[in-house]
Amino acid sequence: MFHVKHYKDMCSVKSFGKFASEIFNSSAAIVAINTVREILRQPLFYFVICSGAGLMASSLLFTLFTFGEDIQMIREMGVSTITICCLCLASLSASHSVSKESERGTIITLLSKSVSRRAIILGKFFGILGAAFAAFLMLGFLLMMILWAKDVLGCHAEVLPSLYQQAYPLFSQLTLVFLQIAIFCSIAIAGSVYLPIVSNLSFCMFLYIAGNLGGFFQGLLAGGKGGFLWYVSLFYVFIPNFEGFCAVRVTENVSSVYLALLTLYAALYTTFVLAVACEIFNRKECR
Numbered sequence: 001m002f003h004v005k006h007y008k009d010m011c012s013v014k015s016f017g018k019f020a021s022e023i024f025n026s027s028a029a030i031v032a033i034n035t036v037r038e039i040l041r042q043p044l045f046y047f048v049i050c051s052g053a054g055l056m057a058s059s060l061l062f063t064l065f066t067f068g069e070d071i072q073m074i075r076e077m078g079v080s081t082i083t084i085c086c087l088c089l090a091s092l093s094a095s096h097s098v099s100k101e102s103e104r105g106t107i108i109t110l111l112s113k114s115v116s117r118r119a120i121i122l123g124k125f126f127g128i129l130g131a132a133f134a135a136f137l138m139l140g141f142l143l144m145m146i147l148w149a150k151d152v153l154g155c156h157a158e159v160l161p162s163l164y165q166q167a168y169p170l171f172s173q174l175t176l177v178f179l180q181i182a183i184f185c186s187i188a189i190a191g192s193v194y195l196p197i198v199s200n201l202s203f204c205m206f207l208y209i210a211g212n213l214g215g216f217f218q219g220l221l222a223g224g225k226g227g228f229l230w231y232v233s234l235f236y237v238f239i240p241n242f243e244g245f246c247a248v249r250v251t252e253n254v255s256s257v258y259l260a261l262l263t264l265y266a267a268l269y270t271t272f273v274l275a276v277a278c279e280i281f282n283r284k285e286c287r
Contacts, residue, residue, distance in 0.1 A: 027115045031123025032130065039093050039131035052085040052139045056146060071151060078143035079173050085139060086181045090132045091204045094188035095197040097124055118278045121189060125274060129185050136181065140174050172254040179266040180245045184208065186270040187240070190277035193284060211242035240269055 039045055059077040101107050110120055147170065187207055191200040244262060 027119040028123040028126070031110070031115065031120055032125075032127035035097060035124055035127025036130045036134075038097070039089075039128065040134070042093075044092060045089065045131065045135065048085045048089045048135055049138055052081050052135070053142055055081045056139070056143055060146070060150070071147060074147060074150060075143070075170065075173070078139075078146065079170075079177060082136060082139045082143065082174070083177050083180065086132045086136050086177070087184050087208070089135055090128055090181055090185040091188045091201055093128045093131060094124070094185060095192050095195075095200045095204075097128065098189065098192035099195075099197050099200070117281045121193075121274065121278045121281055125186060125189050128189070129182060132181050132185060133178070136174070136178060140170075144170060172259065175259060176245045176254070176262065179262055180242060182270050183240050183242075183245075183266050183273075186273040186277070190273050190280070193277055193281045207239060208242060211240045212246065213243070241265070 056074075056078045059074050059081075062073060062077070107120065111117070184204065188200065188204050191203045195203060244265075
């Protein structure tokens, strides 16, 4: 059972200091590197890349029905494709990495080599995030090239001004996408500590949908009673606000202050989830 005493211990300064020190631990770095190598050897990684590239290439076919909004439609479809592909890669990799290694007893081997449990969780997180970042860069570069080629060949724009015109707003959108990936990856890692693969994937999907519909449900319940609305608002404190990271809604350049606030929120939320995951994993009996 996860008692209140355990929660107090988890939130203590000493425990958080241990968590912070593990980030720079060499053991965590080794686990992260091995995790990246393992994911890059999996067919799933290349399936995600090929699927994303195919979907973005197929977006050129839909430009026949956009009536002059070709660039905007390609950008929106491309950003949505990158988001879905990277989130799927992160959730599947996290669920498979931690759950399967617990079942196969690989975790016991790591613990026998004086690798701390915090180092395992943090190493897995940064490794999976690194692999997702590699897919993110590949798909993002491909989207940039498609937008640039469409603007130059279709609209007869100049080469260098067109490249800057397409890259600058796309950078803000892709930054929001990567922040979503980081938060989602931490949730997938935390869920995989106790949940099996299917249950963890369902849990991650529920949180992602709830995080994107938070404003909708709060507006829907605005006419309800205060006690019930307070309860719902408290519930949404612990659900990530993915609605604020929706990159598809970005139609112009995002202010640096807004990006900084979202980055701070993502860093704090990710740190909190990883700290909880580390403490729960410390109390889990590995067999």
